[in-house]
Amino acid sequence: MFDPETTEQGDLREGRPPWRKAGATPDFRSPARNLRCDVLVVGAGISGALMADHLTARGHQVCVIEREQAGFGSTLASTAMLLWEIDRRLGFLTERFGFERAANIYSHSLRSVAGLAALVRDRGLDCALRARPSLYLAAGDIGAAELRHELALRQRAGLPGVFLDHAALRRDWGIEREAALLSPGAAEADPLLLAQGVLHAAAQGGATFFKAEAVRYESLGRRAGVVLASGHEIEAGAVVLATGYVLPDIVTSNLHNTGASWAVATPPQPPSSLWRDRALIWEASENYLYARTTSEGRIIIGGEDEDGMGKREDRAACAPAKAAALIAKLAALYSRAEARAETIWSGAFGTTQDGLPLIGEVPGHPRIFAAYGYGGNGITFSYMASRLVARMIAGEREAWYDDVAIDRAAP
Numbered sequence: 001m002f003d004p005e006t007t008e009q010g011d012l013r014e015g016r017p018p019w020r021k022a023g024a025t026p027d028f029r030s031p032a033r034n035l036r037c038d039v040l041v042v043g044a045g046i047s048g049a050l051m052a053d054h055l056t057a058r059g060h061q062v063c064v065i066e067r068e069q070a071g072f073g074s075t076l077a078s079t080a081m082l083l084w085e086i087d088r089r090l091g092f093l094t095e096r097f098g099f100e101r102a103a104n105i106y107s108h109s110l111r112s113v114a115g116l117a118a119l120v121r122d123r124g125l126d127c128a129l130r131a132r133p134s135l136y137l138a139a140g141d142i143g144a145a146e147l148r149h150e151l152a153l154r155q156r157a158g159l160p161g162v163f164l165d166h167a168a169l170r171r172d173w174g175i176e177r178e179a180a181l182l183s184p185g186a187a188e189a190d191p192l193l194l195a196q197g198v199l200h201a202a203a204q205g206g207a208t209f210f211k212a213e214a215v216r217y218e219s220l221g222r223r224a225g226v227v228l229a230s231g232h233e234i235e236a237g238a239v240v241l242a243t244g245y246v247l248p249d250i251v252t253s254n255l256h257n258t259g260a261s262w263a264v265a266t267p268p269q270p271p272s273s274l275w276r277d278r279a280l281i282w283e284a285s286e287n288y289l290y291a292r293t294t295s296e297g298r299i300i301i302g303g304e305d306e307d308g309m310g311k312r313e314d315r316a317a318c319a320p321a322k323a324a325a326l327i328a329k330l331a332a333l334y335s336r337a338e339a340r341a342e343t344i345w346s347g348a349f350g351t352t353q354d355g356l357p358l359i360g361e362v363p364g365h366p367r368i369f370a371a372y373g374y375g376g377n378g379i380t381f382s383y384m385a386s387r388l389v390a391r392m393i394a395g396e397r398e399a400w401y402d403d404v405a406i407d408r409a410a411p
C-alpha cells in the first residue's frame with residue numbers, strides 16, 4: 001500500500017509522486033445496514049474504478065467498497081506509462097502459448113490502450129492523458145538481433161513499430177544503446193486523476209460508494225456475499241475483487257508474486273533537454289528501467305525492483321540508495337538532462353511469472369471474479385480486466401480467457 005506521508009532527506013523528498021492533487025471524488029459513506037446490489041466491486045484503485053464505470057454503463061447497479069482512500073494504493077505510486085507492449089516479449093509468449101494465442105493477447109493489449117484513451121475522451125476526463133510512442137531499448141542479453149526477431153514477430157501479428165539501430169538512437173535520441181524498437185499506440189496519464197475521474201464518471205452513472213473493508217467472501221449459489229469488518233453484509237449477483245497486490249485468501253495462484261518498484265522525478269527541465277517525442281522508454285530486461293516525462297517537463301525514471309517489500313517503512317529505508325542508483329542510470333542513459341532527483345517514491349504491485357494478468361472467476365467460488373497480477377502493464381491490464389469480467393458476468397466466454405485464467409499452469 002502506498003502511504004502518502006512524506007519525509008525530507010536532504011534535498012530529496014521521499015514519499016510523494018508528482019501527480020496533481022485529487023480532483024472531485026465520490027462520497028464514500030460507511031454502510032449503516034446490510035446491502036444488496038447487482039455487482040459489488042472491492043477496491044477503488046484504477047482497476048476497481050474501471051470495473052465500476054464499465055459495469056454501471058452496462059446497466060448494472062454497482063456498489064464499490066474501499067477500506068482506505070480511493071486511488072491511494074499502487075495506483076498513486078504508478079508512473080502511468082500506458083504501454084501495450086507486455087512485460088514479456090511476444091517471442092517469450094509465443095514459446096509459451098504458440099504464435100496465434102500470443103499474438104492475440106498482444107492485440108488485445110494494443111486495443112486496451114486505445115480503449116482507455118477513448119474512454120478518457122468520451123467521459124471528458126482531465127487526467128493529462130497524452131498519446132506517446134514507446135522506445136523499447138536493447139538491454140542485457142537482448143541485443144539488436146533479438147529485437148529484430150521480436151519486430152518480425154510483431155509485424156506478423158499486425159502490430160506496429162520500427163527498428164532503430166545504434167547510429168539512429170545516438171543521432172536522433174541522444175541515447176547510447178545497441179538498438180531499440182519504436183512503436184506508436186502508447187500513452188501516459190496522471191494515474192490519480194485518471195482513477196478519480198473514472199470513479200466520478202461511475203458515480204454519475206449511478207454507482208454507489210462505501211468506506212468499508214471486506215473480510216470474508218462467500219459464494220451463495222447464483223449470488224455471492226461479502227462480510228465487512230463492521231459486521232454488515234453485502235449480497236450481490238457478482239463480486240469483483242480489485243484489491244491490488246493484496247490477494248484475499250480465496251485467491252491462490254502459483255504464478256503470483258509481490259514486487260516493489262521505486263521511481264524518482266527530476267526538477268522540470270527545459271523542453272530542449274527532453275528526448276524526442278517525449279517517448280515512454282523502457283528496457284528489454286527482466287527488472288527493467290522505465291522513464292517518461294510529465295506535463296511539467298519533469299523526467300520520471302523508475303525501476304530497481306525487488307521481490308516482496310510490501311511494507312512502506314522497509315521501502316522508505318532504501319529510498320536514498322535507490323534514488324542515487326536511478327539517477328546514475330538516468331545520467332548514463334541520457335546525458336542532456338539535469339540528472340537530479342527532487343522526489344522519490346515507491347509502491348508494491350503484483351506480478352506474474354508469465355507477465356500476463358490473472359483475470360476470471362475465482363476457482364471454487366462461483367460468482368466471485370478477480371483481477372490481479374498486473375506487473376508493469378498494470379493500467380492497460382486493469383482496462384482489459386474490466387471488459388473481460390463484464391463479459392464473464394454476462395455469461396459470455398472466449399477461448400483466450402484461459403490464457404489469463406487464475407488457475408493456469410506456471411510456465
Ligand SMILES: Cc1cc2nc3c(=O)[nH]c(=O)nc-3n(C[C@H](O)[C@H](O)[C@H](O)COP(=O)(O)OP(=O)(O)OC[C@H]3O[C@@H](n4cnc5c(N)ncnc54)[C@H](O)[C@@H]3O)c2cc1C
Nearest residue numbers: 043045046047073074075078079080081214244347378379
Ligand atoms: C512504482 C510503480 C510504478 C508503476 N508504473 C506503472 C506504469 O508505468 N504503468 C502501468 O500500467 N502500471 C504501473 N504500475 C502498476 C500499477 O500501478 C498497478 O498495476 C495498478 O495501480 C493496480 O491498480 P489496482 O486498482 O489493481 O490496485 P490498487 O491501486 O492498489 O487499489 C487496490 C485498492 O483496494 C483496496 N483494498 C484492498 N483490500 C481491500 C479490502 N479487503 N476491502 C476494501 N478495499 C480493499 C486498497 O485500499 C486499494 O485502494 C506501477 C506500480 C508501481 C508500484
